[in-house]
Amino acid sequence: MSASVLYDAPGPRARVRNRIYGAVSVLAIVGLVAFVIQRLDTTGQFQAGLWEAYEYTDTQHRILDGLLTTLKTFGIAALLSLALGALLATARLSDHRPVRWTATVVVEFFRAMPLLIMIFLLYAAVFTNDPMWALVIGLTLYNGSVQAEIFRSGINAVAKGQSEAAHALGLRKTQVMVHVLVPQAVRSMLPSIISQLVVTLKDTALGFIILYEELLFVGKAFAAQTQPVNGVYAFIPMVIVFGSIYILLCLALSGVATWIERRTKRSRKGAPPAPPVAVDLGTGGSGVVNP
Amino acid sequence: MNVLSDHFAEFREGFLGTVELTASSALLALVLGILIAGFRVSPVPALRAFGTAWVTLLRNTPLVLLFLAVTLGLPALGLKGWDSFWLAVLALGCYTSAFVCEAVRSGINTVPVGQAEAARSIGMTFTQTLGQIVLPQAARTAIPPIGSLMIALAKNTAIASGFNVAELAALQKQLNADEGYNIYVIFLWIALCYLIITFAISGLFRLLESRLAVTR
Numbered sequence: 001m002s003a004s005v006l007y008d009a010p011g012p013r014a015r016v017r018n019r020i021y022g023a024v025s026v027l028a029i030v031g032l033v034a035f036v037i038q039r040l041d042t043t044g045q046f047q048a049g050l051w052e053a054y055e056y057t058d059t060q061h062r063i064l065d066g067l068l069t070t071l072k073t074f075g076i077a078a079l080l081s082l083a084l085g086a087l088l089a090t091a092r093l094s095d096h097r098p099v100r101w102t103a104t105v106v107v108e109f110f111r112a113m114p115l116l117i118m119i120f121l122l123y124a125a126v127f128t129n130d131p132m133w134a135l136v137i138g139l140t141l142y143n144g145s146v147q148a149e150i151f152r153s154g155i156n157a158v159a160k161g162q163s164e165a166a167h168a169l170g171l172r173k174t175q176v177m178v179h180v181l182v183p184q185a186v187r188s189m190l191p192s193i194i195s196q197l198v199v200t201l202k203d204t205a206l207g208f209i210i211l212y213e214e215l216l217f218v219g220k221a222f223a224a225q226t227q228p229v230n231g232v233y234a235f236i237p238m239v240i241v242f243g244s245i246y247i248l249l250c251l252a253l254s255g256v257a258t259w260i261e262r263r264t265k266r267s268r269k270g271a272p273p274a275p276p277v278a279v280d281l282g283t284g285g286s287g288v289v290n291p
Numbered sequence: 292m293n294v295l296s297d298h299f300a301e302f303r304e305g306f307l308g309t310v311e312l313t314a315s316s317a318l319l320a321l322v323l324g325i326l327i328a329g330f331r332v333s334p335v336p337a338l339r340a341f342g343t344a345w346v347t348l349l350r351n352t353p354l355v356l357l358f359l360a361v362t363l364g365l366p367a368l369g370l371k372g373w374d375s376f377w378l379a380v381l382a383l384g385c386y387t388s389a390f391v392c393e394a395v396r397s398g399i400n401t402v403p404v405g406q407a408e409a410a411r412s413i414g415m416t417f418t419q420t421l422g423q424i425v426l427p428q429a430a431r432t433a434i435p436p437i438g439s440l441m442i443a444l445a446k447n448t449a450i451a452s453g454f455n456v457a458e459l460a461a462l463q464k465q466l467n468a469d470e471g472y473n474i475y476v477i478f479l480w481i482a483l484c485y486l487i488i489t490f491a492i493s494g495l496f497r498l499l500e501s502r503l504a505v506t507r
Binding site for chain 1: 332333334335336337338341347348350351352353354355356359360363364367368369399400402403404406407411417421425445446447448449450452453459460463464467468474475478481482485486489
């Protein structure tokens, strides 16, 4: 902590004080956790009857089905949104003004809309009895626009001399993009792209609201069917189990992002003097800040 | 016939509902976020661990699941009698607080250590250093990302429509179900309402940014 902006390296008195604060906060946190557990216990959330259904293979199959549905939706939406993002980013970087403006309007509009409003529209007007496609297309439009902004800022962050040099060598616009700009930009963009994919994964849970049978819907339906034990419904066990599944999925995906980030950093160190790539990208308007 | 003029009262109610929901959750998110950020940068390991756990759990949970946890979980734990509006504020506020915390923390981290060292060397106390040197600089870095978080929050309030809160998305769902109106027209009006709210927030933050701007 000696290098912190906020605190000087502690002297003997500060160290004693910090130790007291530490003890008090440990007590407070333990007290809080104990209170929550005690509350869960007195309201009967730990009764075996509420949990034993998770041991049945039938239940596990249903959860697995829900998980697969969520992953399938996420997979399709992720691929489509990356494709749409690439398309929109290319259009926004185009030399032709009408193309650029159209893409800008599209990107800004879909980024400004709440995703759920889009999904309600698609579900009511286009995919009336196919909630999956309402969800997938809604996710694609929203996340595609956000990804487009990530791609664009990544391409813009490549040092200008790179494209100038490529043009000077006689490469065409497409060649400059494909052979020079994109390979360099992808490296710096990957962490942002993947954190947006985590957002996409989390947003598949919106399907719950239009009654699409993804993981969360399965959980709620399952908890509602479980026989209440002594008047206690199985909702809290459901939230704990399904919450853990979602958190693990998202952590796994963000783990991939940090792994890639570390790998690209390492390889850059070993490579011959590479041009400085601007490290700091915008967060693409999604408001997600990497830890 | 026009949807807006036929249902003007509902539109006004929905609009105000969304605005109230956004404002209340923003307040909760800012207070909690700054508090947790304080925990995460404190010299006390237990508080840092608590802050990290809070941020990791909330950032990786879908907001819909959080809504479910709050609306079904709290009554089951004996906290009965909460209005669905305040339950929604709780879910939205806690969720956004994790992101606010990260924005504030990275704002603090961008202040060069030399600034604080210089302040200490001219004899400023901890409170003076914090209040006059570190936080004013950190706030300038943290305000733009907090602005985009507040816009994201305004958009996220739409999820409350699935949990019995009267706001714009719920109105859209209800009007879509009433036969007779063009669904796209309904969408455009609802979209316009959201655009007004998000533009107001981004204008507010741009104003704040230009007011606070200094040459560094």
